[in-house]
Amino acid sequence: MNREAEGGAGARDRILARIREANGSRETVEHPGTLPAGLEPPVAYGGQRPDPVDALEDRLSAAGGRVVRLSGPDSARRWLEEFAQEFASVSICEGVPELLCPSLPNAQPEQAGLGVSMAVGAAAQTGSLLLSSTEGRRSQLLPPTHLVWVRAQDVHATLGAALEARMGDLPAALALHSGPSKSADIGRIIVTGVHGPGRLVAAVLEESGDW
Amino acid sequence: MEVHSRDYAKRARAILRDTPGVREAVTAATRSFDDHRRSAFAELDGEALRDWAEGVKSHALTHLDRYLEQAESRLMERGAHVHWAETAEDVHRILRELVEREGVRRAVKAKSMLSEEVGVNPLLEAEGVEVFETDLGEYIIQLLGEPPSHIVGPAIHRSLEDTQALFSERLGTATDASPEELAGAARGILREAFLAADLGISGGNFLVAETGSIALIENEGNIRMSTSLPRVHVALVGIEKILPRLADLSTFLQVTSKSATGQPVGTFVSIIQGPGGSRGGEPDGPEELHVVLVDNGRTRLLADPEAWEALRCVRCGACLNICPVYRQTGGHAYGYVYSGPIGAVISPGLVSLEETFPLPFASSLCGACAEVCPVRIPIPHLLHTWRERAVEQGLTEGTARSLMKGWSRAATHPRLFDWIERAMAVLPDGISRRLPMLRDWTRGRSLPRATGPTFREIWKDGIE
Numbered sequence: 255m256n257r258e259a260e261g262g263a264g265a266r267d268r269i270l271a272r273i274r275e276a277n278g279s280r281e282t283v284e285h286p287g288t289l290p291a292g293l294e295p296p297v298a299y300g301g302q303r304p305d306p307v308d309a310l311e312d313r314l315s316a317a318g319g320r321v322v323r324l325s326g327p328d329s330a331r332r333w334l335e336e337f338a339q340e341f342a343s344v345s346i347c348e349g350v351p352e353l354l355c356p357s358l359p360n361a362q363p364e365q366a367g368l369g370v371s372m373a374v375g376a377a378a379q380t381g382s383l384l385l386s387s388t389e390g391r392r393s394q395l396l397p398p399t400h401l402v403w404v405r406a407q408d409v410h411a412t413l414g415a416a417l418e419a420r421m422g423d424l425p426a427a428l429a430l431h432s433g434p435s436k437s438a439d440i441g442r443i444i445v446t447g448v449h450g451p452g453r454l455v456a457a458v459l460e461e462s463g464d465w
Numbered sequence: 466m467e468v469h470s471r472d473y474a475k476r477a478r479a480i481l482r483d484t485p486g487v488r489e490a491v492t493a494a495t496r497s498f499d500d501h502r503r504s505a506f507a508e509l510d511g512e513a514l515r516d517w518a519e520g521v522k523s524h525a526l527t528h529l530d531r532y533l534e535q536a537e538s539r540l541m542e543r544g545a546h547v548h549w550a551e552t553a554e555d556v557h558r559i560l561r562e563l564v565e566r567e568g569v570r571r572a573v574k575a576k577s578m579l580s581e582e583v584g585v586n587p588l589l590e591a592e593g594v595e596v597f598e599t600d601l602g603e604y605i606i607q608l609l610g611e612p613p614s615h616i617v618g619p620a621i622h623r624s625l626e627d628t629q630a631l632f633s634e635r636l637g638t639a640t641d642a643s644p645e646e647l648a649g650a651a652r653g654i655l656r657e658a659f660l661a662a663d664l665g666i667s668g669g670n671f672l673v674a675e676t677g678s679i680a681l682i683e684n685e686g687n688i689r690m691s692t693s694l695p696r697v698h699v700a701l702v703g704i705e706k707i708l709p710r711l712a713d714l715s716t717f718l719q720v721t722s723k724s725a726t727g728q729p730v731g732t733f734v735s736i737i738q739g740p741g742g743s744r745g746g747e748p749d750g751p752e753e754l755h756v757v758l759v760d761n762g763r764t765r766l767l768a769d770p771e772a773w774e775a776l777r778c779v780r781c782g783a784c785l786n787i788c789p790v791y792r793q794t795g796g797h798a799y800g801y802v803y804s805g806p807i808g809a810v811i812s813p814g815l816v817s818l819e820e821t822f823p824l825p826f827a828s829s830l831c832g833a834c835a836e837v838c839p840v841r842i843p844i845p846h847l848l849h850t851w852r853e854r855a856v857e858q859g860l861t862e863g864t865a866r867s868l869m870k871g872w873s874r875a876a877t878h879p880r881l882f883d884w885i886e887r888a889m890a891v892l893p894d895g896i897s898r899r900l901p902m903l904r905d906w907t908r909g910r911s912l913p914r915a916t917g918p919t920f921r922e923i924w925k926d927g928i929e
């Protein structure tokens with residue numbers, strides 16, 4: 255047991271006892287159940303393109319991200335080589351397939367200009383890329399530009415479906431990235447790249463298969 | 466945090482008189498939050514969604530013991546340490562022991578209202594730990610030595626010019642530095658702090674019982690960093706933050722984000738199940754995760770037959786953003802970490818009615834807060850409940866008079882005066898009879914009662 259012994263167990267029992275007493279005479283409330291589909295926030299941005307990949311593209315772009323759609327390995331490789339030209343070094347998360355690693359010198363995440371990771375899922379409804387801590391978090395967070403590969407078949411319509419798909423295999427930390435880092439804390443003027451990456455590029459691999 | 470709520474009137478007066486820019490900045494910021502919330506809800510069946518969200522939270526609260534135990538078990542299975550804290554002192558003791566055992570020298574903090582509530586920064590500083598608030602707004606107010614003015618935007622009361630002056634003095638930036646340059650200066654300092662810190666402290670927006678997940682919503686990426694880079698992560702989580710299932714979380718993340726800023730979801734969401742690094746069999750991440758489940762008055766609130774409903778609060782700030790009284794002064798007038806309508810109903814429950822007594826009166830009972838609350842907390846009803854209790858307890862005598870005095874002095878603006886008069890008109894009868902000043906105000910006039918125009922109507926064609 256990891257429960258902290260020093261006075262902790264007493265506090266735990268006292269808190270739980272107070273909760274039971276507080277709720278003692280209160281009528282319990284039933285869980286209203288799964289959110290009815292009709293109440294789900296809309297998937298398509300502006301009610302326009304309902305296809306999940308289209309909607310993901312529209313929502314992520316609206317949040318200041320960039321989405322590139324690539325039809326197959328050749329076009330992905332060609333695009334990557336050109337994209338990589340503006341960077342001097344890269345920090346790549348574990349598990350990004352060889353083919354999707356730019357040919358740039360590797361650097362520590364805190365020094366690299368570009369971080370590359372592979373999403374474990376995506377949600378069109380919120381324009382979110384799901385990232386797992388199992389591939390390492392530093393490359394997802396420290397470089398100023400973040401390139402995220404995402405397979406079209408992993409793009410879910412709703413956030414609920416995207417999380418549900420990870421349910422059996424939750425890492426230490428799952429993260430949603432839904433745009434570049436931003437803040438309006440200085441005079442309500444939006445500034446990007448405050449702490450996390452100021453540029454987010456999602457590269458969608460449209461052809462199903464092994465990447 | 467110390468409670469200064471009894472001075473509400475004095476503080477409100479001082480803000481209105483000495484820093485008139487605050488009212489302008491707060492009003493502009495809250496209006497913009499509120500506009501974004503409105504557009505986000507325009508594409509939803511907001512009413513039905515709020516019914517559902519209310520149901521989930523009420524269910525969680527009426528089964529709170531069971532769900533807390535479930536969350537605890539899940540977290541421990543993943544190798545997290547779970548602590549229970551009855552009071553702020555318990556949190557202090559837990560942190561002090563950790564600091565000593567782990568030899569903590571530097572801590573990075575992600576915005577957490579609970580950490581303000583229990584006074585984490587003064588404790589850590591007394592232990593010789595260097596503490597960095599890493600949310601840009603929190604960093605600004607840390608430099609100023611101020612508490613947050615808003616639960617979502619802690620520095621909304623400061624203008625660009627204020628921050629230019631502050632950073633030029635403290636960080637040596639140009640007096641006319643752009644927001645980008647100012648943010649860049651803060652980033653430089655905080656990036657170094659992230660990389661050198663031994664301890665990261667966060668709050669938690671939600672705690673999912675089914676999976677033991679702590680969920681955190683943000684826009685800057687500082688929460689992800691605070692919970693990923695240091696060797697030890699401590700999450701302070703109020704016991705009321707429970708959600709039963711992961712399936713509930715996806716909707717609550719969206720409803721909270723939309724209510725707070727109108728975004729489909731915050732730019733970054735962290736969903737944390739356990740320690741990372743070698744402990745979690747992962748390439749990086751904290752080796753230790755400590756989750757502190759904090760009561761600090763919450764079970765007392767839960768035992769309250771009426772005010773318990775306020776524990777559904779997801780801290781979205783929507784009720785602050787729409788509140789005409791909050792907009793006048795921002796959060797500092799309220800004298801406690803939670804301000805605005807929700808602060809006025811939870812502070813008396815968390816602290817005591819005696820110490821926070823005038824807060825339930827800092828409202829016109831216009832009802833706007835109840836209309837926007839995503840979990841349907843009946844705030845105006847609860848304000849009224851606290852007012853009646855204050856009268857019953859005989860708290861209203863002297864303080865209500867000084868409240869009146871404060872407001873009347875603040876009311877140099879004729880239309881503001883009018884607004885206050887109307888606000889006071891909805892005091893319980895017991896009080897208005899005891900207030901000579903109100904009698905003076907109303908002599909020869911009849912006060913509008915419930916049948917008169919709503920406060921929002923007055924507000925619309927009144928002050929602005």
Ligand code: SF4
Nearest residue numbers: 778779781782784838
């Ligand atoms: S009371 Fe409701 S509107 Fe106000 S912060 Fe809490 S959840 Fe949001």
